[in-house]
Amino acid sequence: MxxxxxxxxxxxxxxxxxxxxxxxxxxxxxxSFDVHAGQIFGIVGxxxxxxxxxxxxxxxxxxxxxxxxxxxxxxxxxxxxxxxAIAFPAWFGxxxxxxxxxxxxxxxxxxxxxxxxxxxxxxxxxxxxxxMLIAGGAMLLLRTELGLNVWLLxxxxxxxxxxxxxxxxxxxxxxxxxxxxxxxxxLFLLFILIVPIPFS
Numbered sequence: 001m002x003x004x005x006x007x008x009x010x011x012x013x014x015x016x017x018x019x020x021x022x023x024x025x026x027x028x029x030x031x032s033f034d035v036h037a038g039q040i041f042g043i044v045g046x047x048x049x050x051x052x053x054x055x056x057x058x059x060x061x062x063x064x065x066x067x068x069x070x071x072x073x074x075x076x077x078x079x080x081x082x083x084x085a086i087a088f089p090a091w092f093g094x095x096x097x098x099x100x101x102x103x104x105x106x107x108x109x110x111x112x113x114x115x116x117x118x119x120x121x122x123x124x125x126x127x128x129x130x131x132m133l134i135a136g137g138a139m140l141l142l143r144t145e146l147g148l149n150v151w152l153l154x155x156x157x158x159x160x161x162x163x164x165x166x167x168x169x170x171x172x173x174x175x176x177x178x179x180x181x182x183x184x185x186x187l188f189l190l191f192i193l194i195v196p197i198p199f200s
Contacts, residue, residue, distance in 0.1 A: 007034035009058070014071035016050075016057045027053040027066065098193035099154060101186065104128050105162045109190060114165040115175060116183045122164050129155060129163045 016028040028050045035041045043051045056062045058073055103113035104125045114121040136152025175183065 007036050009035040010072070010074040011054075011058065012072040012074070014054065014057055014073065015069050016053050016062055016066055017069050018066045020065060028057060031071075094193050095195060098190055098195070099150075101190040101193070102128055102132075102154075102158075103187070103190075104158050105165055107158075109187070110165045112183045112186045114168070116180060118171065119167070125163050125165065129158060132158070 011034075012032050014028055014031045015026070018025040018027055031050070031054055033041075043054060045051055053062065053066065056066075057068050057071075060068075062068060100107050101109040101112075103109040103121065110121065110125060113124055117124065132151045132155035136149050136155055139149050139151065
């Protein structure tokens with residue numbers, strides 16, 4: 001048995017309880033084990049000892065009123081995060097916001113960048129568009145499975161709608177300090193929200 005790369009599955013102090021009207025049923029109470037590559041692993045015990053609930057806890061399919069109350073389930077010797085159901089839609093909203101903040105064309109990021117840097121925004125927009133093409137190409141070359149290639153798709157859409165920001169009516173009046181600070185903060189938001197590989 002090869003254990004050099006760590007366990008494929010590591011369960012530590014797993015506790016799954018059922019909150020019943022009659023009281024708390026501790027179906028799984030402090031289970032720990034490792035499963036390594038090439039190892040045959042079985043969970044045995046008498047009826048009602050918690051075998052099925054242990055497996056359901058690992059798969060995150062425990063039915064109500066059951067609940068995982070404690071423990072770690074770590075696949076591939078790494079860290080696993082159990083997210084609330086609302087977390088992914090919230091993250092997706094932030095990701096769409098980050099796309100809108102790209103300094104390209106008539107996106108909000110394009111408006112902000114043009115207001116701050118004038119016609120230099122056109123060079124910034126071309127560079128950002130080229131980076132999206134490079135990122136999309138890298139995703140095609142480096143990934144074995146076909147996922148949603150957001151950067152290539154977005155680069156094509158941006159090219160269709162226009163990479164360059166149209167010149168405004170007032171291209172001369174400079175921004176005051178407060179608006180410039182707001183623009184810098186907006187571009188800072190782009191850098192903290194952007195995700196190089198958003199979907200896998």
